[in-house]
Amino acid sequence: MKHDDHVHQIRTEPIYAILGETFSRGRTNRQVAKALLGAGVRIIQYREKEKSWQEKYEEARDICQWCNEYGATFIMNDSIDLAIACEAPVIHVGQDDAPVAWVRRLAQRDIVVGVSTHTIAEMKKAVRDGADYVGLGPMYQTTSKMDVHDIVADVDKAYALTLPIPVVTIGGIDLIHIRQLYTEGFRSFAMISALVGATDIVEQIGAFRQVLQEKIDEC
Numbered sequence: 051m052k053h054d055d056h057v058h059q060i061r062t063e064p065i066y067a068i069l070g071e072t073f074s075r076g077r078t079n080r081q082v083a084k085a086l087l088g089a090g091v092r093i094i095q096y097r098e099k100e101k102s103w104q105e106k107y108e109e110a111r112d113i114c115q116w117c118n119e120y121g122a123t124f125i126m127n128d129s130i131d132l133a134i135a136c137e138a139p140v141i142h143v144g145q146d147d148a149p150v151a152w153v154r155r156l157a158q159r160d161i162v163v164g165v166s167t168h169t170i171a172e173m174k175k176a177v178r179d180g181a182d183y184v185g186l187g188p189m190y191q192t193t194s195k196m197d198v199h200d201i202v203a204d205v206d207k208a209y210a211l212t213l214p215i216p217v218v219t220i221g222g223i224d225l226i227h228i229r230q231l232y233t234e235g236f237r238s239f240a241m242i243s244a245l246v247g248a249t250d251i252v253e254q255i256g257a258f259r260q261v262l263q264e265k266i267d268e269c
Protein backbone atom coordinates (compact mmCIF):
# COMPACT_ATOMS: atom_id res chain seq x y z
CA MET A 51 0.00 0.00 0.00
CA LYS A 52 1.17 3.52 -0.80
CA HIS A 53 1.00 6.81 1.11
CA ASP A 54 -2.44 7.78 -0.25
CA ASP A 55 -3.87 4.29 0.41
CA HIS A 56 -2.97 4.61 4.09
CA VAL A 57 -4.42 8.13 4.31
CA HIS A 58 -7.57 6.88 2.56
CA GLN A 59 -7.81 4.00 5.04
CA ILE A 60 -7.43 6.41 7.98
CA ARG A 61 -10.16 8.60 6.46
CA THR A 62 -12.63 5.79 5.82
CA GLU A 63 -12.09 3.11 8.49
CA PRO A 64 -13.92 4.19 11.65
CA ILE A 65 -12.04 1.96 14.09
CA TYR A 66 -8.46 2.99 14.92
CA ALA A 67 -6.99 0.60 17.51
CA ILE A 68 -4.10 1.53 19.79
CA LEU A 69 -1.98 -1.20 21.39
CA GLY A 70 -0.56 -1.07 24.90
CA GLU A 71 0.17 -4.09 27.07
CA THR A 72 -0.63 -2.28 30.33
CA PHE A 73 -4.27 -2.15 29.22
CA SER A 74 -4.52 -5.60 27.62
CA ARG A 75 -5.60 -7.87 30.50
CA GLY A 76 -2.39 -9.91 30.48
CA ARG A 77 -2.40 -10.46 26.72
CA THR A 78 0.69 -9.58 24.71
CA ASN A 79 0.65 -6.89 22.02
CA ARG A 80 1.22 -9.64 19.45
CA GLN A 81 -1.84 -11.58 20.69
CA VAL A 82 -3.98 -8.44 20.70
CA ALA A 83 -2.81 -7.41 17.22
CA LYS A 84 -3.69 -10.85 15.83
CA ALA A 85 -7.15 -10.69 17.40
CA LEU A 86 -7.75 -7.18 16.02
CA LEU A 87 -6.62 -8.09 12.51
CA GLY A 88 -8.67 -11.29 12.61
CA ALA A 89 -11.71 -9.24 13.60
CA GLY A 90 -11.23 -6.97 10.59
CA VAL A 91 -9.56 -3.95 12.21
CA ARG A 92 -7.41 -2.23 9.60
CA ILE A 93 -5.70 0.54 11.57
CA ILE A 94 -3.34 -0.32 14.40
CA GLN A 95 -1.09 2.06 16.30
CA TYR A 96 1.81 0.67 18.32
CA ARG A 97 2.00 2.71 21.54
CA GLU A 98 4.26 1.16 24.13
CA LYS A 99 5.88 3.31 26.80
CA GLU A 100 7.36 0.72 29.16
CA LYS A 101 9.62 -1.54 27.06
CA SER A 102 13.23 -1.34 25.90
CA TRP A 103 14.01 -0.14 22.36
CA GLN A 104 14.92 -3.68 21.27
CA GLU A 105 11.70 -5.17 22.66
CA LYS A 106 9.61 -2.48 21.00
CA TYR A 107 11.49 -2.93 17.72
CA GLU A 108 11.02 -6.71 17.55
CA GLU A 109 7.37 -6.57 18.52
CA ALA A 110 6.50 -3.62 16.27
CA ARG A 111 8.39 -5.14 13.32
CA ASP A 112 6.29 -8.34 13.57
CA ILE A 113 3.02 -6.47 13.95
CA CYS A 114 3.90 -4.12 11.07
CA GLN A 115 4.57 -7.15 8.85
CA TRP A 116 1.22 -8.74 9.79
CA CYS A 117 -0.52 -5.44 9.04
CA ASN A 118 1.07 -5.44 5.57
CA GLU A 119 -0.20 -8.98 4.98
CA TYR A 120 -3.75 -7.97 5.96
CA GLY A 121 -3.74 -4.70 3.99
CA ALA A 122 -3.90 -2.88 7.32
CA THR A 123 -2.22 0.39 8.26
CA PHE A 124 0.50 0.16 10.91
CA ILE A 125 1.27 3.32 12.85
CA MET A 126 4.26 3.87 15.12
CA ASN A 127 3.63 6.20 18.03
CA ASP A 128 6.21 8.81 19.09
CA SER A 129 9.54 7.49 17.75
CA ILE A 130 10.89 8.25 14.31
CA ASP A 131 13.83 5.90 14.93
CA LEU A 132 11.48 2.95 15.57
CA ALA A 133 9.30 3.96 12.62
CA ILE A 134 12.35 3.87 10.37
CA ALA A 135 13.63 0.59 11.84
CA CYS A 136 10.27 -1.17 11.45
CA GLU A 137 9.58 0.39 8.05
CA ALA A 138 6.31 1.71 9.42
CA PRO A 139 4.23 3.46 6.74
CA VAL A 140 2.79 5.89 9.32
CA ILE A 141 4.04 7.71 12.40
CA HIS A 142 1.91 9.51 14.99
CA VAL A 143 3.60 12.38 16.82
CA GLY A 144 2.45 14.45 19.77
CA GLN A 145 3.02 18.12 20.43
CA ASP A 146 6.26 17.28 22.29
CA ASP A 147 7.60 14.83 19.72
CA ALA A 148 9.61 15.60 16.56
CA PRO A 149 7.88 18.18 14.34
CA VAL A 150 6.43 17.08 10.99
CA ALA A 151 9.26 18.60 8.93
CA TRP A 152 11.90 16.77 10.98
CA VAL A 153 9.98 13.50 10.78
CA ARG A 154 9.93 13.73 6.98
CA ARG A 155 13.60 14.73 6.81
CA LEU A 156 14.70 11.90 9.08
CA ALA A 157 12.50 9.28 7.40
CA GLN A 158 13.96 10.06 3.95
CA ARG A 159 10.94 8.39 2.39
CA ASP A 160 7.27 9.08 1.86
CA ILE A 161 5.96 8.54 5.39
CA VAL A 162 2.41 9.38 6.50
CA VAL A 163 2.39 11.68 9.55
CA GLY A 164 -0.38 12.11 12.11
CA VAL A 165 -0.22 14.84 14.77
CA SER A 166 -2.00 15.04 18.14
CA THR A 167 -4.01 18.22 18.60
CA HIS A 168 -6.24 19.68 21.29
CA THR A 169 -7.01 23.23 20.13
CA ILE A 170 -7.80 25.22 16.99
CA ALA A 171 -4.29 26.71 17.02
CA GLU A 172 -2.72 23.23 17.08
CA MET A 173 -5.02 21.99 14.30
CA LYS A 174 -4.16 25.01 12.13
CA LYS A 175 -0.44 24.45 12.72
CA ALA A 176 -0.71 20.73 11.93
CA VAL A 177 -2.38 21.49 8.58
CA ARG A 178 0.18 24.24 7.84
CA ASP A 179 3.02 21.83 8.67
CA GLY A 180 1.67 19.30 6.19
CA ALA A 181 0.31 16.64 8.57
CA ASP A 182 -1.68 13.90 6.82
CA TYR A 183 -4.22 13.61 9.65
CA VAL A 184 -4.77 14.89 13.16
CA GLY A 185 -5.70 13.17 16.39
CA LEU A 186 -8.14 15.28 18.43
CA GLY A 187 -8.62 14.66 22.14
CA PRO A 188 -9.40 13.99 24.80
CA MET A 189 -13.05 13.86 23.78
CA TYR A 190 -14.03 12.34 27.16
CA GLN A 191 -12.30 11.49 30.42
CA THR A 192 -9.68 8.79 30.13
CA THR A 193 -7.53 6.83 32.52
CA SER A 194 -5.23 5.47 29.80
CA LYS A 195 -3.00 8.56 29.60
CA MET A 196 -1.52 10.46 32.52
CA ASP A 197 -0.68 13.83 30.97
CA VAL A 198 -3.99 14.56 29.28
CA HIS A 199 -5.31 18.01 28.38
CA ASP A 200 -8.76 19.35 29.23
CA ILE A 201 -11.64 17.79 27.35
CA VAL A 202 -11.91 19.29 23.86
CA ALA A 203 -14.26 22.28 23.80
CA ASP A 204 -17.26 22.51 21.46
CA VAL A 205 -15.67 25.35 19.51
CA ASP A 206 -12.60 23.20 18.81
CA LYS A 207 -14.78 20.24 17.80
CA ALA A 208 -16.72 22.45 15.37
CA TYR A 209 -13.47 23.68 13.81
CA ALA A 210 -12.18 20.10 13.48
CA LEU A 211 -15.18 19.22 11.32
CA THR A 212 -14.05 21.81 8.75
CA LEU A 213 -10.50 20.46 8.34
CA PRO A 214 -9.33 19.27 4.92
CA ILE A 215 -7.49 16.30 6.46
CA PRO A 216 -8.92 13.35 8.45
CA VAL A 217 -9.68 13.92 12.13
CA VAL A 218 -9.23 10.93 14.44
CA THR A 219 -11.04 11.43 17.74
CA ILE A 220 -9.50 9.96 20.88
CA GLY A 221 -9.93 9.77 24.65
CA GLY A 222 -12.51 7.83 26.66
CA ILE A 223 -14.38 6.53 23.61
CA ASP A 224 -16.67 3.57 24.32
CA LEU A 225 -19.88 2.10 22.92
CA ILE A 226 -21.94 5.04 24.22
CA HIS A 227 -19.55 7.86 23.32
CA ILE A 228 -19.00 6.62 19.77
CA ARG A 229 -22.71 7.19 19.07
CA GLN A 230 -22.49 10.76 20.39
CA LEU A 231 -19.38 11.55 18.38
CA TYR A 232 -20.92 10.05 15.24
CA THR A 233 -24.01 12.22 15.71
CA GLU A 234 -21.74 15.26 16.08
CA GLY A 235 -20.21 14.46 12.68
CA PHE A 236 -16.99 12.60 13.53
CA ARG A 237 -16.16 9.44 11.60
CA SER A 238 -12.90 8.15 13.06
CA PHE A 239 -12.44 6.79 16.57
CA ALA A 240 -9.14 5.84 18.22
CA MET A 241 -9.43 3.63 21.27
CA ILE A 242 -7.17 1.87 23.73
CA SER A 243 -9.09 0.50 26.72
CA ALA A 244 -12.41 -0.11 24.93
CA LEU A 245 -10.61 -2.40 22.45
CA VAL A 246 -7.42 -3.91 23.86
CA GLY A 247 -8.95 -3.99 27.35
CA ALA A 248 -12.11 -5.81 26.26
CA THR A 249 -12.67 -9.26 27.71
CA ASP A 250 -13.45 -10.60 24.24
CA ILE A 251 -11.83 -8.41 21.59
CA VAL A 252 -13.58 -10.03 18.62
CA GLU A 253 -17.00 -9.69 20.25
CA GLN A 254 -16.25 -6.07 21.16
CA ILE A 255 -15.30 -5.18 17.58
CA GLY A 256 -18.60 -6.74 16.50
CA ALA A 257 -20.45 -4.56 19.01
CA PHE A 258 -18.72 -1.40 17.70
CA ARG A 259 -19.51 -2.37 14.10
CA GLN A 260 -23.17 -2.88 15.01
CA VAL A 261 -23.40 0.56 16.65
CA LEU A 262 -21.70 2.17 13.65
CA GLN A 263 -24.06 0.41 11.24
CA GLU A 264 -27.05 1.66 13.25
CA LYS A 265 -25.71 5.22 12.99
CA ILE A 266 -25.13 4.84 9.22
CA ASP A 267 -28.72 3.54 8.81
CA GLU A 268 -30.04 6.49 10.86
CA CYS A 269 -28.29 9.11 8.70
Ligand SMILES: Cc1ncc(COP(=O)(O)OP(=O)(O)O)c(N)n1
Nearest residue numbers: 142143144145166185186218220240
Ligand atom coordinates in the same frame (compact mmCIF):
# COMPACT_ATOMS: atom_id res chain seq x y z
C1 LIG B 1 -4.68 9.01 17.08
C2 LIG B 1 -3.93 9.53 18.24
N1 LIG B 1 -4.22 10.75 18.71
C3 LIG B 1 -3.55 11.24 19.78
C4 LIG B 1 -2.57 10.50 20.40
C5 LIG B 1 -1.79 11.04 21.57
O1 LIG B 1 -0.44 11.27 21.19
P1 LIG B 1 0.54 12.04 22.22
O2 LIG B 1 -0.06 13.35 22.52
O3 LIG B 1 1.90 12.03 21.64
O4 LIG B 1 0.51 11.14 23.50
P2 LIG B 1 0.99 9.62 23.64
O5 LIG B 1 -0.01 8.75 22.95
O6 LIG B 1 2.33 9.49 22.99
O7 LIG B 1 1.02 9.40 25.11
C6 LIG B 1 -2.29 9.23 19.88
N2 LIG B 1 -1.35 8.44 20.42
N3 LIG B 1 -2.98 8.77 18.80
Ligand SMILES: Cc1nc(C(=O)O)sc1CCOP(=O)(O)O
Nearest residue numbers: 187188192194221222241242243
Ligand atom coordinates in the same frame (compact mmCIF):
# COMPACT_ATOMS: atom_id res chain seq x y z
C1 LIG C 1 -3.32 8.15 24.01
C2 LIG C 1 -4.31 9.21 24.27
N1 LIG C 1 -4.17 10.47 23.73
C3 LIG C 1 -5.16 11.28 24.10
C4 LIG C 1 -5.24 12.68 23.69
O1 LIG C 1 -6.14 13.39 24.15
O2 LIG C 1 -4.42 13.09 22.87
S1 LIG C 1 -6.27 10.54 25.11
C5 LIG C 1 -5.44 9.08 25.05
C6 LIG C 1 -5.88 7.84 25.76
C7 LIG C 1 -6.89 7.05 24.95
O3 LIG C 1 -7.16 5.87 25.61
P1 LIG C 1 -8.65 5.37 25.92
O4 LIG C 1 -9.26 5.02 24.61
O5 LIG C 1 -8.45 4.15 26.78
O6 LIG C 1 -9.35 6.47 26.65
Ligand SMILES: [Mg+2]
Nearest residue numbers: 128143144147
Ligand atom coordinates in the same frame (compact mmCIF):
# COMPACT_ATOMS: atom_id res chain seq x y z
MG1 LIG D 1 3.36 10.81 21.68
